[in-house]
Amino acid sequence: KNQVEQSPQSLIILEGKNCTLQCNYTVSPFSNLRWYKQDTGRGPVSLTIMTFSENTKSNGRYTATLDADTKQSSLHITASQLSDSASYICVAAFGGYNKLIFGAGTRLAVHP
Amino acid sequence: EAGVTQFPSHSVIEKGQTVTLRCDPISGHDNLYWYRRVMGKEIKFLLHFVKESKQDESGMPNNRFLAERTGGTYSTLKVQPAELEDSGVYFCASSQGLGGAGKTQYFGPGTRLLVL
Numbered sequence: 001k002n003q004v005e006q007s008p009q010s011l012i013i014l015e016g017k018n019c020t021l022q023c024n025y026t027v028s029p030f031s032n033l034r035w036y037k038q039d040t041g042r043g044p045v046s047l048t049i050m051t052f053s054e055n056t057k058s059n060g061r062y063t064a065t066l067d068a069d070t071k072q073s074s075l076h077i078t079a080s081q082l083s084d085s086a087s088y089i090c091v092a093a094f095g096g097y098n099k100l101i102f103g104a105g106t107r108l109a110v111h112p
Numbered sequence: 113e114a115g116v117t118q119f120p121s122h123s124v125i126e127k128g129q130t131v132t133l134r135c136d137p138i139s140g141h142d143n144l145y146w147y148r149r150v151m152g153k154e155i156k157f158l159l160h161f162v163k164e165s166k167q168d169e170s171g172m173p174n175n176r177f178l179a180e181r182t183g184g185t186y187s188t189l190k191v192q193p194a195e196l197e198d199s200g201v202y203f204c205a206s207s208q209g210l211g212g213a214g215k216t217q218y219f220g221p222g223t224r225l226l227v228l
Contacts, residue, residue: 032214043203043219097167098214102155
């Protein structure tokens, strides 16, 4: 069964601190792994896309890693800001047309 | 450049009524997708258009849902008749190029549908 699991479900950190979100996926045939940020009341916004040959990709203070062997990915946020408060969704794409399987998301709250 | 837009932003209807959601993709994007998030669950795929053709509609829940993309521009998703379990947030996304492989999907803000 194609599925994506994320942990933790929610996380609270203080402004300026770092954090790491985890994702395990099972999709076949695997195409790529994506991380999205979703602010409350808005649509998801793409942060990174990684194929099986890429093991790390950065977008500003966001760094995603991918281990295609263990089917695990992580999203590391450096020097968090209040604006980082959002849901972070791990998404695995499979098949020739990149059908997307979404995780339930990690809800991050950054407090001053 | 305008992003993906959706209309309406919110809709409250009674069970048995009909609702039509509209999505305007980013200009020039051949791929258009519909997704849905029901309360407490993850976002799930509904269907994928390439231009005006349905590439994959395997996620459509049942025949009460009808999606169209006439002319390969905007798309509509009609629910008729609506049931309570259809409540949720309906997202539209678009991406460039044929096939969609590896392409970033740009999401609209969603339509929040509540069926009473």
